[in-house]
Amino acid sequence: EQSQLADWNSTARAYPSGLIHELISQRAAMQPEAIALGFGAQTMSYGELESRANRLAHYLIGLGVGPETPVGIAIERSFELVVGLLAVVKAGGAYVPLDPDYPADRLAYMIEDSGIGLLLSHGAVWPKFQSLCSTRHPEGHQCVAYDLDELDLNSQPDIAPSTRLHPESPAYIIYTSGSTGRPKGAANSHAALANRLHWMQEAYPIGPGDSVLQKTPFSFDVSVWEFFWPLLTGARLAIAEPGAHRDPAALTQLMLNHRVSTLHFVPSMLAEYVNQPELPAFPALKRIVCSGEALSAELQQRVFQRLPGVELDNLYGPTEAAIDVTHWTCRADGGPSVPIGQPIANSQIHILDADLNPLPAGVAGELYIGGLGLARGYHRRPGLTAERFIPDPFGSGRRLYRTGDRAKWRSDGVIEYLGRLDHQIKLRGLRIELGEIEAALLAQTGITEA
Numbered sequence: 379e380q381s382q383l384a385d386w387n388s389t390a391r392a393y394p395s396g397l398i399h400e401l402i403s404q405r406a407a408m409q410p411e412a413i414a415l416g417f418g419a420q421t422m423s424y425g426e427l428e429s430r431a432n433r434l435a436h437y438l439i440g441l442g443v444g445p446e447t448p449v450g451i452a453i454e455r456s457f458e459l460v461v462g463l464l465a466v467v468k469a470g471g472a473y474v475p476l477d478p479d480y481p482a483d484r485l486a487y488m489i490e491d492s493g494i495g496l497l498l499s500h501g502a503v504w505p506k507f508q509s510l511c512s513t514r515h516p517e518g519h520q521c522v523a524y525d526l527d528e529l530d531l532n533s534q535p536d537i538a539p540s541t542r543l544h545p546e547s548p549a550y551i552i553y554t555s556g557s558t559g560r561p562k563g564a565a566n567s568h569a570a571l572a573n574r575l576h577w578m579q580e581a582y583p584i585g586p587g588d589s590v591l592q593k594t595p596f597s598f599d600v601s602v603w604e605f606f607w608p609l610l611t612g613a614r615l616a617i618a619e620p621g622a623h624r625d626p627a628a629l630t631q632l633m634l635n636h637r638v639s640t641l642h643f644v645p646s647m648l649a650e651y652v653n654q655p656e657l658p659a660f661p662a663l664k665r666i667v668c669s670g671e672a673l674s675a676e677l678q679q680r681v682f683q684r685l686p687g688v689e690l691d692n693l694y695g696p697t698e699a700a701i702d703v704t705h706w707t708c709r710a711d712g713g714p715s716v717p718i719g720q721p722i723a724n725s726q727i728h729i730l731d732a733d734l735n736p737l738p739a740g741v742a743g744e745l746y747i748g749g750l751g752l753a754r755g756y757h758r759r760p761g762l763t764a765e766r767f768i769p770d771p772f773g774s775g776r777r778l779y780r781t782g783d784r785a786k787w788r789s790d791g792v793i794e795y796l797g798r799l800d801h802q803i804k805l806r807g808l809r810i811e812l813g814e815i816e817a818a819l820l821a822q823t824g825i826t827e828a
Contacts, residue, residue: 386720386721397467403538405610407428409586418619432465432536439469453503476488489510498523500525546754551565562757565753566754582640586613589613589638590615591616616632616636640665642667652685666689678716691706698753703721727747
């Protein structure tokens with residue numbers, strides 16, 4: 379049984395060296411005139427994206443950004459958002475997405491908790507973040523907001539900065555719901571991100587001629603592969619207008635206009651989309667990637683009926699690992715459920731009992747994750763990190779992340795997801811700890827129990 383479990387986790391791969399932003403620079407040098415970004419009727423070439431991101435990166439370095447520096451990003455979907463994200467990682471920093479749709483109190487907490495000293499904003503949301511940063515925070519924390527529209531970057535070099543960056547340095551810090559009533563930031567490394575994107579290119583190859591839709595809010599980690607994967611491969615990144623991810627009709631027009639070949643849906647939104655009375659033919663569409671919620675067999679069958687010839691892939695992974703750690707290519711096998719599949723390259727999955735003993739196929743237990751994809755931990759939360767990221771009991775010398783998810787191995791080495799072991803729920807793909815809701819209720823005048 380132990381030998382069989384080990385075989386199911388035999389997914390080692392050696393991928394090309396180099397950090398993601400370095401590989402994007404190489405791609406821009408190979409095809410500077412090719413279109414990198416599309417937004418409405420506007421386009422931006424790889425060369426222009428590289429030049430703009432380099433200038434902003436040098437500016438950020440001049441402000442003190444470097445390895446281990448968290449930098450807030452508060453920008454609606456636009457060219458400026460992509461330039462900002464790429465510039466932060468080129469400067470060596472870790473971007474912290476601050477969704478303009480979040481309530482002001484939550485954003486103020488994230489600004490303070492993350493320790494960001496500077497924040498990039500733009501356009502209509504700039505005044506909101508200027509106000510948030512100008513508010514005096516407890517313990518004297520100071521954050522300066524910069525409006526990308528007002529920065530004069532013409533004097534900055536347009537060549538890539540030569541930042542010395544360790545692969546284990548964080549590339550991004552994404553906040554997720556916390557059971558104590560406060561969100562927590564999961565810091566993911568450059569090495570983990572590179573492994574995840576190289577695996578994705580190996581599993582689902584794209585290149586020049588392909589178009590990937592970026593519609594996921596950037597506070598959700600699916601957005602990370604949407605932003606960076608196409609730019610690694612020479613494909614085009616089609617950026618949805620703000621709010622378009624909620625509008626099936628707008629998505630349809632985007633997919634047709636930009637000849638989208640790959641896009642992501644959380645299952646609840648996919649159900650809304652494929653249940654529309656009219657769906658046009660999408661001659662360019664090759665693949666729909668699902669994650670964030672359990673994908674039902676009924677919805678899988680509905681997709682096969684409404685979008686024949688389009689591949690449907692079911693991925694699984696928490697924010698505490700670089701985006702996804704298992705994958706499954708859906709098939710009409712008549713099964714009662716859709717599995718989450720098998721580990722991606724250089725990741726290990728363990729299904730353990732309460733005493734951390736491996737469970738055989740068919741027996742349900744808690745799903746633990748090991749391997750290159752693990753986050754470094756929770757940003758500035760060593761106690762919580764130690765609680766959730768435990769030493770690997772199997773002697774690898776590394777760590778395992780305990781997910782709180784219930785799962786089991788099938789006899790063929792495929793993993794079935796069976797729900798949560800705690801009080802966490804999913805709403806439109808977003809993790810919500812009910813403890814956070816309770817804490818918000820208890821903060822209201824007149825409420826003593828929740």
